[in-house]
Amino acid sequence: MNQLKSPQRGLISVFLVCTLLLISSCGKADKLNSNSQTGSSNTENKQSHKLTIMLDWYPNAVHSFLYAAQQQGFFQEEGLDVEIKMPADSNDALKLVAANQIDLALSYQPQVLMARGEKIPVRSIAAIVRHPLNHLMVPQAGSIHSPKELAGKQIGYSSIPLYEAMIRTMIQSDGGDPSSAKLIDVGFDLIPAISTGQVDAIMGGFINHEQLILEKEGHPVTSLNPTDYGVPDYYELVLVVSEQGLQNSEAYFKKFLNAITKGQIFVEQNPEQALDLLVAHEDATSPLDKEIEKKSLEILLPLMNAGDQSFGYQDPTSWEKVQLWLSTNDLLPEDIKAQEAFINL
Numbered sequence: 001m002n003q004l005k006s007p008q009r010g011l012i013s014v015f016l017v018c019t020l021l022l023i024s025s026c027g028k029a030d031k032l033n034s035n036s037q038t039g040s041s042n043t044e045n046k047q048s049h050k051l052t053i054m055l056d057w058y059p060n061a062v063h064s065f066l067y068a069a070q071q072q073g074f075f076q077e078e079g080l081d082v083e084i085k086m087p088a089d090s091n092d093a094l095k096l097v098a099a100n101q102i103d104l105a106l107s108y109q110p111q112v113l114m115a116r117g118e119k120i121p122v123r124s125i126a127a128i129v130r131h132p133l134n135h136l137m138v139p140q141a142g143s144i145h146s147p148k149e150l151a152g153k154q155i156g157y158s159s160i161p162l163y164e165a166m167i168r169t170m171i172q173s174d175g176g177d178p179s180s181a182k183l184i185d186v187g188f189d190l191i192p193a194i195s196t197g198q199v200d201a202i203m204g205g206f207i208n209h210e211q212l213i214l215e216k217e218g219h220p221v222t223s224l225n226p227t228d229y230g231v232p233d234y235y236e237l238v239l240v241v242s243e244q245g246l247q248n249s250e251a252y253f254k255k256f257l258n259a260i261t262k263g264q265i266f267v268e269q270n271p272e273q274a275l276d277l278l279v280a281h282e283d284a285t286s287p288l289d290k291e292i293e294k295k296s297l298e299i300l301l302p303l304m305n306a307g308d309q310s311f312g313y314q315d316p317t318s319w320e321k322v323q324l325w326l327s328t329n330d331l332l333p334e335d336i337k338a339q340e341a342f343i344n345l
Helices: 007-046 061-071 092-098 109-117 161-173 190-195 210-216 243-269 271-279 290-304 316-328
Strands: 049-054 080-085 104-107 122-129 134-139 154-157 182-185 201-206 221-224 237-242
Touching: 049 092, 049 243, 061 080, 061 122, 061 243, 061 271, 061 290, 080 243, 092 104, 092 109, 092 122, 092 237, 104 122, 104 243, 109 122, 109 161, 109 237, 109 316, 122 243, 122 290, 134 161, 134 210, 154 161, 154 190, 161 201, 161 316, 190 201, 190 210, 201 210, 210 221, 210 290, 237 243, 243 271, 243 290, 271 290
Parallel strands: 049 080, 049 104, 154 182, 154 201
Antiparallel strands: 104 237, 122 237, 134 201, 134 221
C-alpha cells in the first residue's frame, strides 16, 4: 500500500540524496585526482628520453665524466635515461652511430673527417680530450731522443694509415728521412714489442695508459708529442652523432651536453670519488688498476679543460688544420669541408 510523503520528508530525502551524491562525487574526484597525480608521475617517468652512448674502448679514466653524470643524477635532471655501452671492437662505435643504431659515440677527430671522406654521415658535437694522447714512444734509457734518429730503426704500430702519416710527418719535420724507417705491424701488442726490444719505438701508445703501464713494469719510455713535430694539435676524443640523429634529437643532445658538463665538474672537484664510481663499472674482461687510472686522470684533466670556453667547445681552426694535414697526407679527399664535420650546440 502506497503512502503519501509529506513535503518536509520529501525535502529531507532530496537533501540526503544530494548529500550522498556530493560525498560520492568528492570521493570520485579525490580518486580521479589521485589517479591523475599517479598518471602525471608515470607520465614524468615516461618522459625520460632514452639515449645510448658507445664508448671508444673499455671503461677507463677518460670516461669518468659519463659515470659521474649517470651516478650523480645529472642525466636524470635533464630528463634523460642514458645507457652506456662498450664496443665489441674499437671500430664499432663510429659505424653504429652512423647507422643510427646508437645515438652517440666516442671517437677521434681525424677519424670523423676520414669517415666523412667515405660518405659516412657523422658529425662531432663536442671535444672531450683536446690534445693528442697518442705519442711516439722510445725507451727512456735508449739512444733515441728525437724522431729523426729513427732513420733505419724499427717502429712498432698497429697498421693504421693515420699512424703511418704521423710517423712520417714527425721524422720529416725533425729533419730525418721517413722512408728509411721500418714500420712493423705489431697489432695491439705495443707494450711487449717495446719492452722486449723487438722494436726501437712504438706509435699508438697513449701517455695515460701504455706509458704508465710500461713505467710500472720497469720499462720507462720517453714520449715524443706529435704536435712538436709537425702533426696538428688534434682532438684525441670527440663526441659523435649522425647527421640524421642531429636533425631528430638536437634538443636532447644539448641536454646530454649539459649533463656531462656537470659530470666533468664533479670529476674535477671529486677525483677520488669519481674513480670509485668508474671502478664500480669496470669491465670484467678488462679489470682496472686504480693506481694507473688515478695517474691517468691526473694527466687527462688538464687536457680536457677548455679554458674560458665551455666543456666540449670545438675550435673551427683545429678542424681546418686537421683537415688540411689529412688531405696533404692523402688520407682525405680535398673536397671535404672541415666546418661540416662538427657543430657547437
